[in-house]
Amino acid sequence: MALNSFSFLIWFCGLFLVLLVIELLKKRIHSPLIQQSQPVVLLIFSYLTLFAVDWRFLLCVLLITAWTFAFGFFLGNAAATVRKRLLLAAGITGILLSLGYFKYTNFFLTEVAALLGTTAQRIEIILPIGISFYSFSAISYLMDVYRKKYPPVTNALHFALYIAFFPKFMSGPIVRGDVFFPQVKNYRGVTFKTATEGVQIFVFGLFKKIVLADHLSVFVDDVFAAPSVFNTATVILAVISYSLQIYFDFSGYSDMAIGISKMIGFDFPANFNLPYIANGFSDFWKRWHISLSSWFQEYLYYPLGGSRKGRLRTYINLLIVMLVSGLWHGAGTTFLLWGLLHGVFSCAEHLLRQKKRSYNPLSISNLIRIIAVYAIVALLWVPFRADTVGGALAIWKCCFVPQSGVFQPYFWTFIAVFCLIVSTIYAVVKWKKECAGVAEGRPPINGSYPLLDLTSFVPLCLFFVFCGLTIILGYFGNTAFIYGKF
Amino acid sequence: MSKFKRTFGNVVLKLLKIFLAGVLALAILSGICFLISFSGIHIHNDTGATDYKWAPHQWKSTVFESYSWINMDENGFSNENVYPRGDIDVLVMGSSHMEAAQLPPAKHAAGLLDAALEENVYNIGISGHTLYTCVKNIQNAMDEYAPSDFVIIETATIDLSVSQMQEVLAGEYATIPSYDSGVLYYLQKYVPAIKTLYKNISDWRDAEADKSESVVIPTDESDYAKTLREFLRTAASPVEATGAQLIIFYHPQFERNDSGEYTLQVNQQKMAVFQDACKNEGIIFLDMSEAFTDMYMCEHVFPHGFSNSAVAAGHLNEYGHQAIAAELIKAIEENS
Incomplete structure (x- = not known):
């Protein structure tokens, strides 16, 4: 669902109205449920948007999210440098393997076959939308945690939103964790300006x-x-x-x-x-x-x-x-x-x-x-x-x-x-x-x-x-x- | 209470400001539409010669397919000269290709014929009037204009639908509706931006619709030929009755094939059937394929399309109209 599609705009208007209503409620009801509900709504909306395109794409995102979140957690808690390096390598390899499988399998099969003078039969593999973008977001997160640019994120919801946030999901921009996490943590809400x-x-x-x-x-x-x-x-x-x-x-x-x-x-x-x-x-x-x-x-x-x-x-x-x-x-x-x-x-x-x-x-x-x-x-x-x-x-x-x-x-x-x-x-x-x-x-x-x-x-x-x-x-x-x- | 009143007043003022800004924006956009994309208003044609016509001296503009700013004639058709009933020698019927909103009336095929021949040529081509609609309306057109020598009908296809031909033969072919009264009429007339916005938003919405190809129902070839002959007889009879001759000309479009070459996509089997049926009914049939191919090969120009639209696609351009006029002049001179 592209950002310029008519159905997306209608869909987005619905989300904006929900966020606006919550914004009004936030001023009157001080329950944490209301105060922290907007990022949850955004995550649900992001996942629903993805689900509407193809449920398998959503599954792919969930797996990458869980994988990266787990490795980020281990990286943050690892003391020894060697162990950290191994964890980083394993985390990034996992992400690259999924990217490689979905995006490059047929390319390499075709090219290797061409080098050997034969032809390879293409394998039917779906290409999950946005995989190049969210894979890079995931890799940068692991590298940043490894470099101690910021501590690993402990809030799974915030991390899931970082990977699946719908405006940047399909074609970027590739937003880094140090830009995204502070904004979701101290979510400013919807303002007129x-x-x-x-x-x-x-x-x-x-x-x-x-x-x-x-x-x-x-x-x-x-x-x-x-x-x-x-x-x-x-x-x-x-x-x-x-x-x-x-x-x-x-x-x-x-x-x-x-x-x-x-x-x-x-x-x-x-x-x-x-x-x-x-x-x-x-x-x-x-x-x-x-x-x-x-x-x-x-x-x-x-x-x-x-x-x-x-x-x-x-x-x-x-x-x-x-x-x-x-x-x-x-x-x-x-x-x-x-x-x-x-x-x-x-x-x-x-x-x-x-x-x-x-x-x-x-x-x-x-x-x-x-x-x-x-x-x-x-x-x-x-x-x-x-x-x-x-x-x-x-x-x-x-x-x-x-x-x-x-x-x-x-x-x-x-x-x-x-x-x-x-x-x-x-x-x-x-x-x-x-x-x-x-x-x-x-x-x-x-x-x-x-x-x-x-x-x-x-x-x-x-x-x-x-x-x-x-x-x-x-x-x-x-x-x-x-x-x-x- | 006073706080509530103040808040309520502020909200009303803000909404009023938004509303007025919207109204002013719509007025500005209407002015812009009037200059760059304005097709005018359909008016139901009581004579039945066409399903509808444009308002007298209707202004039309487009910058999306060619650059054109033209006025229709006093009857709502695209002509340089208007002739009274009885003075018309050649009547031209057809679709938007013949209405030719992309060109001034002197430059489309009918205008070129009118200038080149000694006969009075009048064009009632109008958007949406395919061969089916033209045949449906031909008796009324003959009654209204009574051309003495020729009736020319334009068609962009010779591969016709049996069911639609049968609808014409049964007198059940739908008439194109006109919104020439009530609110819709005044909105179209005075706020043209609304029509353009409505159309584009509909196109935007429909762009996401499933584009799967419709299933083509195979037709029995003998049925097709029989229906076509009957259909063409319906077209030729009223013309013959007045002593004039019917010319149908076909202008195929160039299409790009997989190897990157532009060729005319003509169904040769259907072409043979169509030519045969025309011959049987005494209709002069002009196939523009050869003239268009020569034009493309020698001059590197396509008969359809403009410099601001897709290559070789869309309406007939100046070159296409010139080639058609040349062929029509030849045919008229040979058969006069």
Whole structure:
């Protein structure tokens, strides 16, 4: 059940009303039953949502929850370092085995068979929704407990909610324990201010998804399925369109998850920060799917040694992280190729890195770097989108070898570019205001939500207009979230 | 009591503010809809030549399939020129493809015919009027417009349903309803945002519905051919009675196959049956397949679809209408 589905919204309105009623009761009835009931309601709702999709998915979540909770408890109580390491290894191995079984069995069977020159018969295995996301949440919890970042959670309900919390469950963001647990422990409840801010962030996300990403998907699907039919300009436009589609799709989903969470009492950090104004690959990964990138940095790159063990090890570590990231996104050679190429470009960037100079994001040289990085990132999305490596090569060929064919200057691509430019200008203007008079150490340009005060008449009216426009301009052809399948 | 009154007053004021903001937002959205997506209001057509027509000089706009801002003619149809009864030589009937809300009246096939031929061409094509509806209404259309030379009917399919043809033959084929009175009429007329919001919310809700394909009931081929002949005779008879000739043209759509090629999906078996039935009933049948294929191969353009919609899908575009007009002109000149 996707966050942008009509039935989910109706379902969520029911939950919001229940939370609101409890909020009102909390002010009058001081029984602990009422005071602590909202997280219970949230957990029940999360499990019911999952159950409505497939009961086996719920079973999978319950098993991972029990497994991780138990290992977290043992880790917290283990004294000897060796015992702790063994427990951590066992805990993580269990989670990775379940992830590997559900997600990668067929991939490895197919690839091994291909290496041996035979073909393997695919095994019918269900892919539980959100498994990549909640597995990573579970692993980060065990590592954090091992590192004593915070003590193991003793409240099973809080931990179960951490794994199954419905807004972030299907496609993230991957919220860490140190962000989640304090909020559930000291649950702030539903407030008017956070609810109105949350609903605005949600509608921003919905606009990105159903107006921009879904319209773009129509064109991208057409061109990627038959690149030889179209002329070079159209194929290049489709590559640009896909880079915009995946950004609006996933950042839209993240906004919706963050907005819904805010409405029901949780604050999660932004998951995207204007990634296409990145002036390098490391900058790009600080702005794209931040919760996943930082997860890989903290739980894979640093444990491998990061950049502390010499240049060669740094490059190897970068390549490993990007390859694992590729594999995490999908069990397929196209994702491995995508990860490998990102790794190669990240290494090249490290190799060519110059001494840090004063940061001026509006300088010509910086703008050229931004365009170059965007162009490479957009081209690297091609294997991410293509069904096969051959398909990706065909698209790249169409981009660089001029060919005649159907010309389709797709309108929604220009609308999406316009929206991207407007949001960037808004961020730049805000940044310039913040940096007025600051000569040194200026922060990078950050994106933000232009939130309105809905207690006033005009902002309320504008918000209603924006909601109406989102529905009027929306595409309702049943397109799933791109990251939903990961 | 006074505290209660104060609280109650505050709640009422807040609700009033929300209500007024909603009303103002709806007015703004209606203005926007009027410019970017407005189809107008159905009015029941008393003549029966079509199930409905648009309001006289109805304004229509769209930016979702082509970019078009047009006005219907004084009768509620898409024409550059309006001719009185008795002065019409060629009558064009058909669906939204012929209404062509995506193009100005001078650029759709009927408009191009009117400009190219010396004859007066009048188009009563209107959304939802498939071949079944056109055949159902043809007698009334002949009575109303009495074209002297030709009646042209557009069809997007030649694979017809036996049951629907039988409904037309039995006079039981349903008429498209019009909400041209009461609250619904005024809401559509003055608050167009409501119609668009209602439609899109319905589409949103239906997008999750089960998309499993309906079971196709096999039909007896001889039954099909017999019913089709009868159905086409019903179309041809009223036209012949006035001394005019009936032309049916078929415009298939390109579809992408699994190997990534765009080809015209035409059921050749049904095509043969349809051509045969047309020949038997004295109907001139135009299959646009060859013209469309040539156009695609030589000029790399599809007859359907626009730069803001799916490739090769949807309504006929400018190129499609031009190709159809060219074929129709040829057919009319050959048969005049």
